Amino acid sequence: xxxxxxxxxxxxxxxxxxxxxxxxxxxxxxxxxxxxxxxxxxxxxxxxxxxxxxxxxxxxxxxxxxxxxxxxxxxxxxxxx
Numbered sequence: 001x002x003x004x005x006x007x008x009x010x011x012x013x014x015x016x017x018x019x020x021x022x023x024x025x026x027x028x029x030x031x032x033x034x035x036x037x038x039x040x041x042x043x044x045x046x047x048x049x050x051x052x053x054x055x056x057x058x059x060x061x062x063x064x065x066x067x068x069x070x071x072x073x074x075x076x077x078x079x080x081x
Contacts, residue, residue, distance in 0.1 A: 008036035012043045020046060022054040 012020045020041040038048040047060040
């Protein structure tokens with residue numbers, strides 16, 4: 001059976017962190033005395049995942065692919081924003 005990772009997740013925007021990085025002094029205070037295998041730091045634009053030695057494992061960009069165009073006459077609008 002594969003080892004399940006203990007993931008510690010922080011929303012950087014919610015905690016007022018300027019950097020999505022374990023080197024951020026505010027985050028270092030939050031991480032004191034916490035045990036984890038993975039550290040996931042989220043912002044509005046990206047999610048970064050680090051191992052427990054703060055080596056970057058992955059970066060996942062957040063983006064929404066939106067295309068603007070005129071609706072064809074036979075299309076039915078389901079919702080409008």
